[in-house]
Amino acid sequence: MKGGRTVKLRVLIVVAIVLLVTTIGSFIALGAYNRASAFIYSKALVSAQKSALQATVDFDNLLTPVHASVRHLALNPHLRKNSFDEWLKAVPDIVDELRSTKGAGSYFIGDREGNHFLVADVSRRAIDIDSAVPVVAQYLVYGVERSGLGAGQSSLFYLDSQLKKIGETIKQASPAYDPRNRPWYREALNQGGLIRTEPYKFFITGEIGSTIALATGDRGLVVGADISHHALDEMLVRYRLTPSSELVLLNSNGQILAADRSKVFAGTLRRAPEVKELQHPALAVLGTMLETLKSSAGADFELQSLEVDGHLWHTELLRLPATSTDSIFLGIGVPNDELLSAARMIRNEILQQTLLILVLTVPLAAWASGFIAAPLSLLTLKARSIRNFNFSEPIDTSSFISEVRELSSALSQSSTTMAHFMDIITRLSGEPDLEKFLPTLLTLTSEASHSQGALLYMQLVPKAPLELVGGRWQDQPIDISAVDPSQQFFAVAESIALHQPVKQAADAKKCSKLGLPATATLSVPLLSRDQEVLGVLVLFNDKPLDENHVSFIQVLSKFAALALETRGLIGQQKALFESLIHLVASAIDAKSPYTGGHCERVPEAAKLLAQAACDETQGVYADFSMTDDDWYALHIGSWLHDCGKVTTPEYVVDKATKLETIYDRIHEIRLRFEVLKRDAQIDYLTALNEGVEQGVALAERDAKWRLLDDEFSFVARCNTGEEYMDDDRLQRLQGIAQRRWLRTLDDRLGISGEERQRKEEQPVVALPVWENLIADRPEQQVSRPPDETFDKGNEYGFNMAIPEFLYDRGELKNLSIKRGTLTVEERYKINEHVIQTIKMLNALPFPNALSQVPEIAGGHHERIDGNGYPCGLTGEQLSPQARMMAIADVFEALTARDRPYKPSKTLSQALHIMRGMCEGGHLDCELFSIFVRSGACLQYAQRFLHGDQLDTQDLLRFLPASDDQASS
Secondary structure: OOOOOOOOHHHHHHHHHHHHHHHHHHHHHHHHHHHHHHHHHHHHHHHHHHHHHHHHHHHHHHHHHHHHHHHHHHOOOOOOOOOHHHHHHOHHHHHHHHHHOOOOOEEEEEOOOOOEEEEEEOOOOOOOOOOOOOOOOOEEEEEEEOOOOOOOEEEEEEEOOOOOEEEEEEEEOOOOOOHHHOHHHHHHHHHOOOEEOOOEEOOOOOOEEEEEEEEOOOOOOEEEEEEEOHHHHHHHHOOOOOOOOEEEEEEOOOEEEEEOHHHHOOOOOOOOOEHHHOOOHHHHOHHHHHHHHHHOOOOOEEEEEEEEOOEEEEEEEEEOOOOOOOOEEEEEEEEHHHHOHHHHHHHHHHHHHHHHHHHHHHHHHHHHHHHHHHHHHHHHHHHHHHHOOOOOOOOOOOOOOHHHHHHHHHHHHHHHHHHHHHHHHHHHHOOOOHHHHHHHHHHHHHHHOOOOEEEEEEOOOOOOOOEEEEEEEOOEEOOOOOOOOOOOOOOHHHHHHHOOOEEEOOOHHHHHHOOOOOOOEEEEEEEOOOOOEEEEEEEEOOOOOOHHHHHHHHHHHHHHHHHHHHHHHHHHHHHHHHHHHHHHHHHHHHHOOOOOOHHHHHHHHHHHHHHHHHHOOOOOOOOOOOOHHHHHHHHHHHHOOOHHHHHOOHHHHOOOOOOEOOOEOHHHHHHHHHHHHHHHHHHHHHHHHOOOOHHHHHHHHHHHHHHHHHHHHHHHHHHHOOOOOOHHHHHHHHHHHOOEEEEOOOOOOOOOHHHHHHHOOOOOOOOOEEEEOOOOOHHHEEEOOHHHOOOOOOOOOOOOOOOOEEEEOOHHHHHOOOOOOOOHHHHHHHHHHHHHHHHHHHOOOOOHHHOOHHHHHHOOOOOOEOOOOOOOOEHHHOOHHHHHHHHHHHHHHHHOOOOOOOOOOOHHHHHHHHHHHHHOOOOOHHHHHHHHHOOHHHHHHHHHOOHHHOOOOOOHHHOOOOOOOOOO
């Protein structure tokens, strides 16, 4: 794995043991917690179902005695009469029923006249009346006796535990209460049997409860008992599963029969509450659950889980088994935290035990890991030494772990093998010469394979048979001169055919031909990466070779093949690059006859000067030397110093006249002069027609012709560039240019798209039109593309002034060139070849050793005084090789005979000119002095100059006046 963080094995073992113990403990704790939770959940469900059964029993136990008491009182003779006095006689019986039934808070009777009689146990319930209840009062007796349609009067008194009367209050009865309007009275008469009302608020006590009532006969008498839901609330408390559990008893209409009202209701109750009024969120869902349970046939319970204030609650609704009452449902809300408290306790205890085990395990794990990791740590140090290419330390690590022992042995063998390979790599990679490389290869492979000797067959020519190129026997070369190189010994052909090593027993006859004792051989083919045979390595070994040894030799042979192939590829690549260099240089020389063999001759002059500088024993260059890479860089740079000329248009390089582009435009001007002469002829004929004397008209025509001929002759001489254009010549040229001629044809027809685009930038002129004989027209100015410009401070350091236009082909401007034939734009285009040379060479991926090639090639137009181009570098900023190139370039240009635009200089003339260039700050004085003193210039002249150019042998007279100029 590359990158990332690592960890020591000792730490890893400790961490692994800790993680193992932690994981096992955590899984045990989690498993125990899950099993306990599942058990508690199932137990809670069973407990809820048991609570439902117990609630059914308790509910029946609460209501059954009340039912019996109501039936019993309905048979009481005093209560079966419509007489208030008779009802008073039944008070002891009613008190007995109150004492025997805990569920009922009061018993009462009402009739169809609106009379009402009630006996209540004030110790069980609060009484909602105006008068204060005496302290010793045990029972309350309240009656309403009506006469006719009047409100009647009410009577209220209390009884102590001995049924002694305590006070009495008689007042007009309240019209708000009439038993005949109460639900228990109407339902008892309508149904005819024992009934239980829906929960409602009691008139006397103000409590919420239900009434048990029974009609006693046909005289409209109804006996009943009030059952307050407080009794049911106390019953529900016994069914709580956890301290914070919430329970509620519902009927099928969703009315609350019993609940802990202080928790589930808010405000003062004025009527029977409904399930939707429950305040606790865990119970608020009971309404939906009740509807679901009622609509589900055969279902006895409904369960939901929800989150309340960040805590999980489980809400369950159970249908109580069939009782003597209507359908009753038990709702239970249980907080999950309390329900699973026992499970969490078990989990925490297991985790605590796991932590204790960890505390005891870590020291033991640390000791064991150190004992296991110590040999590996030692092997790591050995491996680190191998990684640092230190193979001197022996590897012998003892351990009771077999894998560690095997690793130690394998690492030791690897160290030995790598030591051999590194020695081979070091010694072979440092030998670039193939003639020296082959003996080294034979020696090293013999040593690494523990062989007595070796032979090497190679394919010297592509697709040719292998030839014997060398051999070694016990550190001595084998004389192969007496052996036919193409003769193949020792199973060479078999190994080539099989592409596998081939063993051969000792063959005394074959060995004797090489002057060797009879020895067994192993022929190993040397295959390229494309499985092409490069050669065969024959190893002599008098000991039997096992498969491991053969495998090692096979791997070794692959490296030998790779080394041979690499050197072959490098040679081929270098040859290919050399061919491309010559191809580019030849193309440049062939492009224009004006350059001739320039690119071929400059490298020779540069190398002669470089060798002379290396041979210098005094002066600035006394310590100057060049490596093989420096020589190769100079070779490439000198051959490609003008490669940028491939981008220079030929008509610019070869421009022989001022008006020449692709063709010489002097012919256009000549034609215009012809037109003017034809106009003179027409004027002559017109004059004759008008009666002018022929002699006069003819003399006038001839005078015009002579003038035009003279003016054209002058323009033609201006075009050649052979004469300096002084002010008088320029003024005369301007005068001639002002002559007018009549153009009648559209000059936008039949032209290229590029020229048409330039013309369209100017307005169309109506024909015919009088134009100047010689003119500079806007369409003759070619704009410079943005990619042919560069900013100040560019990456190459170019600082040449760039003309505004790419070309300016104005006729008058070109003819007005004072010296030569080139405009400013064309001169820049020619000089730009150095810029293109630098750009092109910088685009090539030269290795670091050849990184100076662009500077060598692109600096031959720089000057020592910094006034050269394209970068304006000074002598101190130029390398010695770049300064050598400048001298070689100038010398070749002066002496070349293949340039038709100028005669070649003799040796003395060239050296004289170059001495002046040195003194003028153009060339390096010290290098030029070496070029002259060493005779390098004469060697070049003898090879490339004609005999008539070799006009001097006295070279020292051309040394600069100050040849001690610094040229570092």
